[in-house]
Amino acid sequence: MEAGRRGFLKLAGICTLGLAAKPAVNLLWGDHLEAAQVSPNPGALAGKKWAMVVDMKKCWEKGKEGCKDCLQVCHRVHNVPDVGNVKEEIKWIWTEHYQNAFPGQENEFAEEVVKDKPFIVLCNHCTNPPCVRVCPTQATFKRKQDGIVMMDFHRCIGCRYCMAGCPFGARSFNYRDPRPYVKQDLNMTFPTRERGVVEKCNFCEERLAVGLLPACVEACKVGALTFGDQSDPKSPVRKLLSSNFTVRRKAELGTQPNVYYII
Amino acid sequence: MLEKAFKGDQRYHRWVLTLLGLIGLGFACYLLQFNKGLSITGMSRDVSWGLYIAQFTFLVGVAASAVMVVLPYYLHDVKAFGKITILGEFLAVAAVTMCLLFIVVDLGKPMRLLNVLLYPSPNSILFWDMIVLNGYLLLNIVIGWNVLDAEKRSVAPPHWVKPLIYISIPWAVSIHTVTAFLYAGLPGRHYWLTAIMAARFLASAFCSGPALLILLCFILKKFTRFDAGKEAINKLSQVITYAMIISVFFVGLEIFTAYYSGIPSHTHALQYLFFGLEGHRKLVPFMWLFVILAVVALALLINPKTRENEKTLIPACVAVFFSMWLEKGLGLIVAGFIPNPFDVVREYTPTPPEILIVLGVWATGALVLTLLYKVAVTVKEEKMG
Numbered sequence: 001m002e003a004g005r006r007g008f009l010k011l012a013g014i015c016t017l018g019l020a021a022k023p024a025v026n027l028l029w030g031d032h033l034e035a036a037q038v039s040p041n042p043g044a045l046a047g048k049k050w051a052m053v054v055d056m057k058k059c060w061e062k063g064k065e066g067c068k069d070c071l072q073v074c075h076r077v078h079n080v081p082d083v084g085n086v087k088e089e090i091k092w093i094w095t096e097h098y099q100n101a102f103p104g105q106e107n108e109f110a111e112e113v114v115k116d117k118p119f120i121v122l123c124n125h126c127t128n129p130p131c132v133r134v135c136p137t138q139a140t141f142k143r144k145q146d147g148i149v150m151m152d153f154h155r156c157i158g159c160r161y162c163m164a165g166c167p168f169g170a171r172s173f174n175y176r177d178p179r180p181y182v183k184q185d186l187n188m189t190f191p192t193r194e195r196g197v198v199e200k201c202n203f204c205e206e207r208l209a210v211g212l213l214p215a216c217v218e219a220c221k222v223g224a225l226t227f228g229d230q231s232d233p234k235s236p237v238r239k240l241l242s243s244n245f246t247v248r249r250k251a252e253l254g255t256q257p258n259v260y261y262i263i
Numbered sequence: 264m265l266e267k268a269f270k271g272d273q274r275y276h277r278w279v280l281t282l283l284g285l286i287g288l289g290f291a292c293y294l295l296q297f298n299k300g301l302s303i304t305g306m307s308r309d310v311s312w313g314l315y316i317a318q319f320t321f322l323v324g325v326a327a328s329a330v331m332v333v334l335p336y337y338l339h340d341v342k343a344f345g346k347i348t349i350l351g352e353f354l355a356v357a358a359v360t361m362c363l364l365f366i367v368v369d370l371g372k373p374m375r376l377l378n379v380l381l382y383p384s385p386n387s388i389l390f391w392d393m394i395v396l397n398g399y400l401l402l403n404i405v406i407g408w409n410v411l412d413a414e415k416r417s418v419a420p421p422h423w424v425k426p427l428i429y430i431s432i433p434w435a436v437s438i439h440t441v442t443a444f445l446y447a448g449l450p451g452r453h454y455w456l457t458a459i460m461a462a463r464f465l466a467s468a469f470c471s472g473p474a475l476l477i478l479l480c481f482i483l484k485k486f487t488r489f490d491a492g493k494e495a496i497n498k499l500s501q502v503i504t505y506a507m508i509i510s511v512f513f514v515g516l517e518i519f520t521a522y523y524s525g526i527p528s529h530t531h532a533l534q535y536l537f538f539g540l541e542g543h544r545k546l547v548p549f550m551w552l553f554v555i556l557a558v559v560a561l562a563l564l565i566n567p568k569t570r571e572n573e574k575t576l577i578p579a580c581v582a583v584f585f586s587m588w589l590e591k592g593l594g595l596i597v598a599g600f601i602p603n604p605f606d607v608v609r610e611y612t613p614t615p616p617e618i619l620i621v622l623g624v625w626a627t628g629a630l631v632l633t634l635l636y637k638v639a640v641t642v643k644e645e646k647m648g
Contacts, residue, residue: 086609087307096605103606104527130450136389137378157378158301158371161389163311167451169604173311173371176302195300196371253450 043211047229049127049147050203051258052217053240054120058262059224070120070216070225071095074201077215079192081174081181090172092201093122093216101249114263120225122216123170123201124249124257125149131162131171140198146229147258148203156197163198167253171200203227230258264412267641268634274486275637282630289623292616293368301371303616309603310611312369312596314621319365321471321592322358322628323396323442324464328472329355329403330435331502332495337428343494346643347480349414350491352407353635354476355435359400361628368620388444395437402431407635415642439464446599454532455599457520463513464591469506471587473499474580479636481577488647489640500576504564507583511557514590532598535608543608546597549589556586 040046059067074080074093081090095118099106102119129149132142139155140162142148163171177195186192190206193199204214212218217225228237237260240246246260271279296303306313329351335341336348367373384390406427413420440461446452447460457463477499480491521529534540536550563569563579570576602608613621 088302089308100605100607103604132386134387134389134449136384136387136393137375137382138384139378139382155375155378155382156372157375159366159369159389160311160371161387161445163308164446164452164599165449167449167604169309172308174300175304175306176300194372195302198371250451255450 048231062222073219081178127256130165285626309609315369317596324468326358327468357632466510474583553589
């Protein structure tokens with residue numbers, strides 16, 4: 001067979017096309033491997049759609065004033081740094097005033113019951129999360145089995161599109177190396193982050209995986225935080241939702257937040 | 264052909280060296296950012312995109328200069344544009360190069376950039392923006408270079424270039440539309456959540472890009488033997504006039520909807536930009552400068568006497584370019600984050616290293632443009648004999 005220059009170039013061209021075709025085929029018809037896919041632990045807490053109910057009334061009435069147990073334990077177990085300035089603040093769960101947590105809902109002569117009271121805010125693990133929609137690398141993704149909105153810190157390119165997309169300000173970016181700012185003893189069972197990636201609350205997926213409730217829920221002494229499976233009618237979350245009037249932050253945007261508030 | 268870019272007089276070498284100096288300075292600052300993180304910029308948890316992404320957005324518009332000469336020339340046979348299509352295409356190459364660089368310098372993890380290709384995510388508008396921008400860059404390099412090469416050898420351009428030229432016209436529209444969709448589809452960013460965002464991008468692109476092109480034509484006329492011709496400049500200035508009127512009209516539409524409806528979330532960003540919000544008013548002087556420049560530009564452009572006079576057309580083009588830069592390259596992106604999702608105003612001020620990185624990227628674009636224009640103009644000068 002004569003292998004002329006023309007024939008060789010043709011063959012090389014077809015081979016190159018073949019190489020380019022594989023990712024394209026994968027994209028359109030391939031099996032998508034989710035980031036951080038692991039085989040389940042038999043002792044893990046299982047749910048189809050995790051949700052949290054935050055009973056602010058209970059928190060204010062029964063809790064000690066200025067109690068920060070839930071916030072501190074979360075930041076401790078997740079090695080959240082304290083950078084020490086507002087500009088680069090990293091936070092997973094924190095408090096806001098009513099008019100900040102629910103902007104546009106405030107009344108001029110606000111009820112004393114909400115005025116100056118702290119509201120616990122965290123990632124809402126939306127059913128229809130804009131952060132997942134906008135991420136160009138699927139570094140933030142919605143876990144299929146239970147709906148937790150998760151982050152792969154090793155895939156994130158730090159474009160911060162998710163921060164523009166999130167209407168709840170739930171996401172923080174590591175503007176600098178966070179490790180020197182982890183003030184408490186490191187939790188060796190949870191990764192620290194690198195500079196240049198985004199992070200946020202993960203509904204304690206690492207604790208659910210070993211059969212534990214989220215750290216904030218466990219830490220609250222007055223039981224103001226309730227965690228459970230929304231798809232299970234007998235779950236504690238569903239009981240609270242059916243017997244109380246609850247609100248969600250910015251529900252009108254259609255992201256379907258899965259954190260509910262009893263006020 | 265490229266060798267022509269390296270032969271020039273002393274003035275040319277001095278200009279290239281100045282640009283290289285600025286690039287070096289910007290690169291040094293980028294190394295600092297690479298080592299310390301984006302912490303060295305003025306961006307924050309609240310205003311998480313700043314000058315970099317704003318420049319990127321503005322420069323996507325400048326890249327449109329190409330289509331505003333290519334479309335009339337190839338679809339409507341406007342012969343006057345024949346001489347300057349190459350200038351439009353090469354300006355697009357330089358502008359898109361800057362766009363891509365601004366995206367890269369904005370990344371927290373630039374070494375993971377290729378994750379965008381490894382994990383293609385069609386649900387993300389950024390994925391599509393990557394495709395349309397790189398495609399537009401490639402189209403303009405291939406078209407510009409081949410047409411110029413044919414001109415040099417006094418032959419017709421290869422036949423396969425024509426379809427690429429036709430593709431490049433809707434493609435230019437796509438880069439603005441997709442870039443506008445980056446912003447216009449986000450819930451909770453009310454200043455950006457507007458259906459006319461893409462239309463606004465197109466209108467402002469079609470005035471700022473050609474305005475720069477006219478200025479560049481005048482510079483070339485001054486320093487080289489290349490003259491774009493009176494007719495081309497006149498036609499281009501008409502395009503700018505209409506695009507500028509539409510652009511300002513669109514800004515007016517946003518202001519009407521926000522203020523007449525009176526919905527707080529819609530008025531807040533405009534309030535912050537033009538009057539200040541809760542005592543924060545850093546961008547107010549810039550936005551009023553935008554208004555003044557826009558009015559001056561319109562006054563000079565709408566009047567045919569001043570539009571056709573070189574002495575007044577130049578300041579008009581400068582006014583168009585800077586007013587659009589203020590509106591898009593400064594106000595639009597930053598104000599989208601103000602107030603933040605908690606209805607609190609946290610302002611943004613770029614830091615000196617951040618500004619030097621921005622200057623470095625602009626200098627890189629200017630260098631690419633200089634080299635490409637040097638090649639194009641030398642070819643054209645040789646033809647003139």
